[in-house]
Amino acid sequence: MKFKILLLSLLLSTGTFAAEKNLIRIGVQSGGTVEWELPALRDELKARQADVQLDIQHVANAEAGKVALQSGAVDIIVSDWIWVSGLREKGADFTFYPYSDISGALMVPKNSGIHSLQDLKGKRLGIAGGELDKNWLLLQTLAKQQQDMDLDASVEKVFAAPPLLNEQIKQGRIDAVLNYWHFAARLEAEGYRTLIDGRSILRNLGISEPVANIGYVFKQSWADQHKQALRQFLDAGKQAKQALCSSDTAWQKIIPLTKIDDETARKHLRQNYCAGNIEH
DSSP states (O other): OHHHHHHHHHHHHHHHHHHHHTEEEEEEETTSHHHHHHHHHHHHHHHTTOSOEEEEEEESSHHHHHHHHHHTSOSBEEEEHHHHHHHHHTTOOEEEEEEEOOOOEEEEOTTOSOOSGGGGTTOEEEESSOTTOHHHHHHHHHHHHHHOOOHHHHSEEEEOOHHHHHHHHHTTSSSEEEEOHHHHHHHHHTTOEEEEEHHHHHHHTTOOSOOOOEEEEEEHHHHHHSHHHHHHHHHHHHHHHHHHHHOHHHHHHHHHHHTOOOHHHHHHHHHHHHHTBOOO
16 A cells, blocks of 8 residues: 555656646736737647646736746746847847747827928837837937937837827827837727838848847757757747638637727737748
């Protein structure tokens, strides 16, 4: 009897160890693209009988996700290449795996008198993501390069959460908003005008080839210790994206997570999401 109990105990502890070994803790923003993909990703992992268990850690915003990754609270987040490049220059052990080439957009009301970056002078500009947001940094670079304009000093900056910024522009409290792509898509569906998007910014900066603006970010040392689990996760993620773009059934499952009721906005969202897929 004692032998059976000992054997059962060993089996249970081995199973626990295996689960922990293949556990991937991923930092996710509520309402973000990664959160939408989770149902499709989990379905794909299950279909593949992958030896991977996802532990979803919700983070308040992009900056909180970065802090969680750097502190070791999560294993993976989705972030931008500019942030990762800066860390790597300082010797940090982070790796960037392309996720999407979609990026944010600078949006203005349909009848706005703002038609160029010069027209932003003296205006209230809403900015998602903070001072170090990639879209904001690239937009400043473009303004300086093309028009010798110090955009940072030329506008009244308003930093806030993406949904709040959308509400502020609707209420006329800001004149323009530089927001994440899925919030820009919501505004586009309501008739707002795109002044410039991330792809256009890069093209105007002389970067013609598609660039993965955001990607999975993780420590290389962690990746080296979890090669099989990470490979299964990345492969399943790629397949999940393809399913969401090719299968209406798969897309229907995630609609509640987008928190969008308008059908036109949903179409804009799906089109833009699928346009950003990266070929590996």
